[in-house]
Amino acid sequence: MSQSTLSADNAVQFLTRRQGKKRLSTADILTYVYLIVGTLVMFGPVAWLVVSSFKPERGLIEFPPTLLPYWQQTVQPEGYDKPLDLYDVTLEDGTTRRLAQVSRVGIMARMIDPQNPSAEPIQVNINQRQPVRYVNFSLENYTGAIQQFPFLTYLGNSIIVTIAATVVTLLVNSMAAFGLSKYRFRGRDAIFLLILSTLMVPVSVVLIPAFLVINEVGWVNNLIGVIIPGAATPTGVFLLRQYMLTIPDELIESARIDGATEWRIYWQVILPLASPALATLAIFSVMWRWNDFLWPLIVLNRSELFTLQVGLNAFQGDLNTQWHYILAMTVLTLLPITIVFAILQRYITTGIATTGMK
Amino acid sequence: MDTTEGNIIARKPGTSPISLITRAVSWFLGLGDYIFAPIQKRVGHVRMAYVFVLPNLLIFGIFILFPMLLNFYYGFTSGESILPENRTFVGTENLEKLLQCDNYLDPNTCDEDLFWRGVSNTGLYVVSEVTLLVIFALTTALALNSNVAGRAFFRSVFFYPVLLSPVVVALIWKWLLQQDGLLNAFIVSMGGERAPFLLDGGWSQFWVIIVGVWAQMGFYTLILLAGLQSIPADLYEASSIDGANAFRTFRSITLPLLMPTMFVVLVLSLIRAVQVFDHVYVLTNGGPGTATLFIVQYIYRTAFSNRNFGLAAAASLLLALVLLLLTVAQLRLGRRVDAT
Structure with missing residues (x-):
């Protein structure tokens, strides 16, 4: 018996080794088949987009398409x-x-x-x-698209909106959550219920009057008009308040006796203790803002202010045939969120599983 | 002595990016004391609560609450202008126009046929998307909850599309579904004919639903998975001692105990499906014709392309009513599900 078959046998044995059982049951096999087919369906379209983005323009109109990016020698x-x-x-x-x-x-x-x-x-x-062709993962589409399309401007706008909105959201929501969880004052429950009742009100329902308000304030075609309105998220207030309720009041009392101002208690006692909830909200906020589409679409009409999502949409509408650039742009747009996911996936998945929100 | 001091010195500079950011944020927040300490001196520490709630409440009031109330006003006025003072009060005219219909099952007989087209399209979308979402999310959650190798990997793969923006999702599928796309290549290689996936009304309706399921399934899978994992393991042990087979265990233990979570999934997905807009806007833009025109897009078009703000606001009032009913139903039924 040769060495290789021996190790292959070992590998199969290792892979099929189960707790308490000798071999894979039918249910296990079905589960694996489902998960593997599912992986193809869930990840295949993204992989196809990425591979296609390396193809030359004339390779993209080929039918049937080649699997790998071939370039003409x-x-x-x-x-x-x-x-x-x-x-x-x-x-x-x-x-x-x-x-x-x-x-x-x-x-x-x-x-x-x-x-x-x-x-x-x-x-x-x-x-x-x-x-005569050769496989080449060329970045030509990427460089071309960046030159043809103000990608860096859109990227910059998206980054500004995402970071500024997340900072404002965290600050404003945590202040409100602190006020609502650690003080007794008249109207507290009414305010909390009012905020909570809009948890299910989507932007699509208040589209027209919200646009009017932005118009009156003079924030149409201004990134602030994208950043501020979504900052008072009911979800964030709710999440942070529930978390802060678990922080013992004695900590606050003793800080007060030590002569700390209320603001100091907020940022030196409460905020550090609430950091797990703040981190969860930060991740959500980044996701919401990076992917936000309908609201920026309404507020921003001048193309130099577009965020990536709005810009990408305008680009695909304008130049419907320039798929080689669209594909490269799409990959560049999904890249940042993919990297964030790769690094933080455990926090993201547990954050969603425990709060049940997106 | 020396070593402890060394430790303190070694820890203090904190040059990792996280600790630098933390220190910068901390320093910046410390500046707030210059603003808030004088305020506290004036109002006393109990009333500081109002100060803390105020910024959030202002933004909330101006950009969420006020628009919600204003929407009622818009719904009952007409005119080309978006400025409230230039609009004329018309009572329930907009609502009547929307609801005027000879036969509610046939949008062509309605005064505002596009609205009813949108309603019937949305109805079809909601029913099929939510059904498929629940089926696939449950199956996936069960698969991920079993004792398979590489669970963390599979969980990430199924969850990944949730993070993608609707625009990216739509472009990924547009590329796959176009006439010369991979899917048609596959069909041709199997000896079939190219299908007009995005050019035919029926096909477009189908794919808009599939893409919606694809993009959101991972989210509901995670919620169901958390629900599955909260079911105590000793219940399963007890049922296996009693000799129950897998199907019996699923029916008598898993399903009943998962019901509250299933309910959350059902309601969340329903509420979100009613508001479908983003990925459809990019993938088909409501077309071909009006095959994938949904309510939110009808509102968007009516308001921002046709500038008929009154009609659009009236339509969004009706949408809000539907969402309200769904939320109330959730609270009512949720209590009953929790009780059982």
């Missing part, structure tokens, strides 16, 4: 200004030669031998030639 023979495409040509005598195409008229192509560019071009039927 070119040569630069002496006496020609531009690089010529290389083809494997089957000649009439049955031999195959690698020739460069000079020009093409109808179904006939004029081709030359790149080793001997000064020789008379050969006429070849285009069905007799196969392009």
Whole structure:
């Protein structure tokens, strides 16, 4: 018995080893099949987008599409200004030669031998030639798109909106949550109920009057108009208040006896203790703001103010055929959130599982 | 002595990015004392609560509460202008126009046929999307809850699309579903004909639902998974001692104990499905024709393309009413589910 089969046997044994059982049950196999097919369905479309984004423009209109990004091999023979495409040509005598195409008229192509560019071009039927191609994960679409499309402006706007909105949200929500959880005052429960009752009111329901308010304040076509209105999230107030209720009041009392001002209690006693809840809210806020679409779409009409999502939408509407740029832009847009997810996925998934919100 | 001092010195500079940010934030928040200490001196420490609640309440009041109330006003006025003072009061005219219909099952007989097209499209979307979401999220949660290798990996994969923005989701699928796309290539390679996925009304309705399920399933899977994991393990042990088979265990233990979580999933997905807009706007823009025109897009179009703010506001009042009913139903039924 050879070494390799032995280790393969071990591997299979290891993989199929179960607690208390010898072999995989039918249910286990079905579960694996479901999960693997599911992985293909969930991740396949994203993978296809990423692979396609490396393809050359003419590779994208090919049908059926190739799985990997193929680029045309070119040569630069002496006496020609531009690089010529290389083809494997089957000649009439049955031999195959690698020739460069000079020009093409109808179904006939004029081709030359790149080793001997000064020789008379050969006429070849285009069905007799196969392009010479190689797999290349080229960044050409990415650089082209960044030049064609104010990607960096949109990226900058998205970053400003996301960071500023998250900071304002955390500050304003935590202050309110502190007030609502650690003080007894008239109207407290009424205020809390009022905020809570709008938990389910989506922006789509108040679209028109909210736009009017923004218009009156003069925040149309201003990033502040995107940042501020969404900052008073009922979800954030609710989440932080519930968390702060678990912080013992004695801590506050003793800080007060030590002569701390209320503001000092807020930022030096309460905020550090509430940091797990603040972190959860921060992650949500970043997700909400980075992906926000309908509200920025309404507030921002000038293209230099677009966030990435609005810009990407405008771009795909404008240039419906320039898929090579759209694909690259889409990948660049999903990249930051993917990186954040890769680093913080445990916090994100437990955060959602425990709060039940998105 | 030396070593403790060394420790303190070594810890103090805190050069990791996190600790630098923490210190910067802490320093910045400390400045607040210059503003809030004098205020406290004037109002006393108990009334500081109002000061803390105020910023959030202001933003909330101006940008959420006030617009909600203003929406009623808009719903009962008409005119081209968005300024409230230039609008004329028309009573229930907008609502009547929306609700005027000879036969509610046939949008063509309605005064505002696009609205009813949107209502019937949204109805179809909500029913199919929520059904598929619940089925697939439950199946996935059960699969992830079983004793399989690589659970963390699979969980991440199923959750990943939830993080993607609706625009990105729509573009991913637009690329896959276009005439020369991968899916059509697959169909042709199996000997079929290219399908007009985004050019045909029926196909578009189908794919808009599938894409919605694809993008949101992971979220509900996580909630259901948390629900599954909170079921005490000794119940399963007891049922296996009693000789119950897997199906019996599922029906008698898993399903009843998961009911409250299922209910949360059902309500959340319903409320969100009624408001479907983003990914559809990019994927089909309501088309072809009006095949995927949903209520929110109807409101958006009526308000911002046709500038008929009154009609749009009236439509959003009706949408708010539906959402209110769903929320009330949730509270009512939720109590009953919790009680059992």
